[in-house]
Amino acid sequence: MLLSLPIAIAIAWILARKRFFGHAILNAFVHLPLVMPPVVVGYLLLLLLGRNGLIGEWLWDTLGISIAFSWRGAVVASSVMAFPLMVRAIRLSLESIDIRLESTARTLGASPLWVFISISLPLLVPGILTGSMLGFARSFGEFGATITLVSNIPGETRTLPIALYGATQLPEGDGMALRLLIFSVIIALLALFASEILARRAQRRWKR
Amino acid sequence: MIVNFKKRLGDFIVDVNFNLEVNGITVLFGRSGSGKTTLVNMMAGLLIPDEGVFEIGDRTLYHSVDRINIKPERRRIGYVFQEDRLFPHLTVKANLFFGRRFAPKTNRYVNPSQVIELLGLANFLKRGPMTLSGGERQRVAIGRALLSEPRLLLMDEPLAALDSERKSEIMAYIERLRDELDIPIIYVSHSLEEVGRLADNIVLLSNGAVIAMGPTADIMGRPDLRPHTGRHEAGAIINTTVTHHDNIGLTTLEFTGGSLQVAKLDLALGTSVRVRIRARDVVIATVVPESISILNIFKGEVVEIIEGNEGAIDLRLDIGVNLWARITKRSSNELNLTPGCQVYALVKSVAIDRHSLGLIVPPRQK
Numbered sequence: 024m025l026l027s028l029p030i031a032i033a034i035a036w037i038l039a040r041k042r043f044f045g046h047a048i049l050n051a052f053v054h055l056p057l058v059m060p061p062v063v064v065g066y067l068l069l070l071l072l073g074r075n076g077l078i079g080e081w082l083w084d085t086l087g088i089s090i091a092f093s094w095r096g097a098v099v100a101s102s103v104m105a106f107p108l109m110v111r112a113i114r115l116s117l118e119s120i121d122i123r124l125e126s127t128a129r130t131l132g133a134s135p136l137w138v139f140i141s142i143s144l145p146l147l148v149p150g151i152l153t154g155s156m157l158g159f160a161r162s163f164g165e166f167g168a169t170i171t172l173v174s175n176i177p178g179e180t181r182t183l184p185i186a187l188y189g190a191t192q193l194p195e196g197d198g199m200a201l202r203l204l205i206f207s208v209i210i211a212l213l214a215l216f217a218s219e220i221l222a223r224r225a226q227r228r229w230k231r
Numbered sequence: 232m233i234v235n236f237k238k239r240l241g242d243f244i245v246d247v248n249f250n251l252e253v254n255g256i257t258v259l260f261g262r263s264g265s266g267k268t269t270l271v272n273m274m275a276g277l278l279i280p281d282e283g284v285f286e287i288g289d290r291t292l293y294h295s296v297d298r299i300n301i302k303p304e305r306r307r308i309g310y311v312f313q314e315d316r317l318f319p320h321l322t323v324k325a326n327l328f329f330g331r332r333f334a335p336k337t338n339r340y341v342n343p344s345q346v347i348e349l350l351g352l353a354n355f356l357k358r359g360p361m362t363l364s365g366g367e368r369q370r371v372a373i374g375r376a377l378l379s380e381p382r383l384l385l386m387d388e389p390l391a392a393l394d395s396e397r398k399s400e401i402m403a404y405i406e407r408l409r410d411e412l413d414i415p416i417i418y419v420s421h422s423l424e425e426v427g428r429l430a431d432n433i434v435l436l437s438n439g440a441v442i443a444m445g446p447t448a449d450i451m452g453r454p455d456l457r458p459h460t461g462r463h464e465a466g467a468i469i470n471t472t473v474t475h476h477d478n479i480g481l482t483t484l485e486f487t488g489g490s491l492q493v494a495k496l497d498l499a500l501g502t503s504v505r506v507r508i509r510a511r512d513v514v515i516a517t518v519v520p521e522s523i524s525i526l527n528i529f530k531g532e533v534v535e536i537i538e539g540n541e542g543a544i545d546l547r548l549d550i551g552v553n554l555w556a557r558i559t560k561r562s563s564n565e566l567n568l569t570p571g572c573q574v575y576a577l578v579k580s581v582a583i584d585r586h587s588l589g590l591i592v593p594p595r596q597k
Contacts, residue, residue, distance in 0.1 A: 121316075123312070123314075123316055124316055124318060126277050126303070127310070127312065127316040128318070128329070129276075129277070129302070129303040129304050130275050130276075130277070130303050130304070130306075130308065130309065130310040130376075130379075131304075131309075131329055131330030131333065131375065131376070131379045132304045132305075132307070132330045132333030132334060132379050133304055133329070133330070133333060134304055141329075142318060145320045146319070146320055225320075
């Protein structure tokens with residue numbers, strides 16, 4: 024998720040600020056994982072990233088990295104599924120930033136890059152937090168794409184929902200399932216509280 | 232400063248070409264939609280002209296033929312906007328100092344503590360901009376522009392969003408800046424009150440073109456420009472000097488051809504003051520009035536009679552300087568006024584208050 028955040032900010036920036044040929048196509052492409060059934064996304068990723076896939080073959084031949092059926096694939100699957108939600112939240116918050124603040128900063132002598140770092144990015148913090156939270160929730164719960172792309176390998180690609188599903192399929196799995204359930208409730212609550220506290224702190228700083 | 236811009240915005244065309252000695256406060260004056268903001272945006276580099284040249288001193292900031300277009304951040308032009316545009320996530324202090332790290336380290340002329348003191352900001356430094364009032368925020372915005380060490384300060388109707396009391400307060404701060412920091416200011420306004428108080432020079436804009444420019448008193452006194460300088464709030468601007476304070480609360484201001492008694496002003500003798508006398512505060516008599524409460528009686532001659540609408544007419548009088556009077560048509564007929572008539576112009580002392588005065592700084596030695 025940390026990996027996809029800068030990319031999400033960049034894509035959100037392009038979608039919010041630039042108008043170009045193919046804008047609608049990029050927009051649709053980014054949102055695809057949100058609308059398609061997760062299993063379909065997983066299968067698409069498998070076709071692309073599998074050892075015989077377009078990108079997967081190249082990765083395997085040149086770098087010796089395999090994405091499918093490894094923990095890396097689990098990361099890719101959940102990132103791809105979370106990506107549209109992050110882009111959406113960040114883009115919304117970007118669109119609410121007053122562009123005039125940025126031109127004001129320019130007249131004060133700041134270069135465009137510095138304007139982004141010192142003005143736009145701090146003002147984006149609430150959007151980034153919301154986006155990350157949504158993204159986290161989505162990757163946490165991601166099941167379909169993950170199981171299609173990387174299957175269920177203990178200690179490698181067994182994410183929490185997959186483990187929980189597995190446990191419910193076993194006759195003696197009830198205790199295990201309950202533990203996983205409590206564990207996931209705790210993680211979810213912690214994440215919610217953390218993002219709430221961070222967002223409130225960012226807001227309070229402005230009103231001092 | 233050479234300003235030559237052409238810019239087409241839809242149906243509207245801005246086409247200006249003038250050469251200006253930037254010194255003190257130059258007001259870009261004109262109605263809304265006359266192209267003032269477009270013009271200053273092009274000066275700041277926020278809007279790129281279709282063609283033209285822009286030079287300050289020996290520095291070319293824009294030249295369409297030579298393909299020069301200095302970026303806004305390299306122009307060293309401060310800009311105070313109509314809205315304060317403070318950065319909401321930074322404290323007042325961080326806002327103030329935002330541009331300073333980009334300013335050259337040598338040859339600085341702005342002293343931050345002096346600016347903070349001049350603008351009365353010392354108590355707000357640690358606060359966030361959201362907690363300040365409109366007037367306070369605009370003061371921070373002015374300070375922020377100054378601390379970036381600009382060589383020219385643009386102010387685009389900086390008072391438009393404030394109530395009249397705040398306006399007067401900020402104008403006093405702007406006068407102090409002009410007097411204590413040697414920075415040329417280009418000030419956009421459509422308010423005669425601001426022009427009368429602040430302007431040393433005026434550039435008059437209408438429909439995207441410059442129709443006149445020059446010292447304030449000249450421009451405001453020209454009858455041919457009255458449709459542009461505004462009929463409603465018409466008045467004369469007179470340059471005067473403080474010559475006497477008496478002990479019953481009056482100050483004497485002297486000008487070419489006479490003197491004016493006004494309510495006591497807290498100004499040193501010898502101070503130059505620009506006074507705006509509104510046409511509607513001037514009463515006309517054909518004989519010397521006796522037993523009357525008015526202290527300022529000027530003998531003069533009617534130079535011109537301009538028919539206005541709504542039964543009013545404007546008289547241009549020569550009392551040593553130009554003075555305007557607005558009276559009804561009926562009074563004019565009864566007094567039988569014609570150009571060349573000898574009349575007495577009466578001005579109420581209390582009609583001249585702090586709002587209609589502008590301090591004039593002695594010309595600076597360069």
